[in-house]
Amino acid sequence: MSPAPNVPADPRDLDLALRLADLADAITLPRFRAADLRVTRKPDRTPVTDADTAAEDAIRAALGHERPRDGILGEERGASAGAPTGRGWVIDPIDGTKNFSRGVPAWATLIALVVDGVPVVGVVSAPALHRRWWGAAGAGAWARDLPSGTPHRITVSGVSRIADAYVSTTNQETFRAEPGPVTRDGWTALTETCWESRAFGDFWQHCLVAEGVLDVAVEPAANPWDLAAPAAVVAEAGGRLTDLAGNPTYAGGHGLTSNGLLHDDVLGVLRG
Incomplete structure (x- = not known):
């Protein structure tokens, strides 16, 4: 990861990333512990569920409408073609698919905007843990409880030993x-x-x-x-x-x- 950018992130990009997380949560959470959840294996033997692919497809469709010139890299569908390389979205529809498929609530949708190799916006939404975290260049890092908790700013510890x-x-x-x-x-x-x-x-x-x-x-x-x-x-x-x-x-x-x-x-x- 390159040094932090000098230019703050566009607030509209953060707003979009948060809305994409809402979209993903509405797809993934109802499928969590669903009796008819479909789980298959990718060539590398890691699991993938119907919720993974549905969430990524929905995020890609929304980005195609709102940011048609941006590139996209996702875990399930790979990299988009024909978009500028300097600016793109990096998506993991469900990070922790093994947990998701076994009914463990520690999983999340990860959405990042990367500009010139630097992640300038990041959203991590874990609806089964009732928690969301996000950060944007120049705007700090934040967290809130889902679905309607008050956002509060977060910082790393001061432990030095x-x-x-x-x-x-x-x-x-x-x-x-x-x-x-x-x-x-x-x-x-x-x-x-x-x-x-x-x-x-x-x-x-x-x-x-x-x-x-x-x-x-x-x-x-x-x-x-x-x-x-x-x-x-x-x-x-x-x-x-x-x-x-x-x-x-x-x-x-x-x-x-x-x-x-x-x-x-x-x-x-x-x-x-």
């Missing part, structure tokens, strides 16, 4: 299964150094970093649509996102979010 840090990951076995700059031994070393560790996983841990509930979240395997929206929220909350090699990108195949104060020290421990 790893020994006091509260950390989370998704699935520690992924460190062993996925080749990358960090091994499971690196994760174990971090948990032994920190105050407490958990496995909240996926979008939730990054949003908890933005809220200051967690101090560090480690994602050993992630796609751009997994991290673009949380990247915008964490950045506006005062935190930092890189890949596990320390590069400032949401598209490196893995990710680390933190309150910023701990970031370099955490990378040092993870990488031995």
Whole structure:
């Protein structure tokens, strides 16, 4: 992820992203724990439900009407063709499909607007958790309870010592299964150094970093649509996102979010 843009995000883009989240919630929540939910497997053996595809199709249709010149990258339908590359929307209709398909309420729709490689708007909507987070360049990071809670501004924690840090990951076995700059031994070393560790996983841990509930979240395997929206929220909350090699990108195949104060020290421990 490149440095934060100097120009604030257009409020109309944030408004659109929030309306797209409302649209997705109206599709996904009624399908959650539905007796007739249809679950299939993609070529990489990850699950996909009829709610995933329906939500992404609805978001794409709305963007086609309201932002026809913008590019779109989505988990289920891939990248759009023929649109300018400098500005586009990155969508995960359901982040946490395994949870969704098993009836676990920790899942969310992720919607980001990326301009010249920088996520400038991000919305994370988790209707089964009754929670939504969002951030826009120059406008701060916010959260509210769903469906009608009052928005309140959020910021990262002020924890500055790893020994006091509260950390989370998704699935520690992924460190062993996925080749990358960090091994499971690196994760174990971090948990032994920190105050407490958990496995909240996926979008939730990054949003908890933005809220200051967690101090560090480690994602050993992630796609751009997994991290673009949380990247915008964490950045506006005062935190930092890189890949596990320390590069400032949401598209490196893995990710680390933190309150910023701990970031370099955490990378040092993870990488031995």
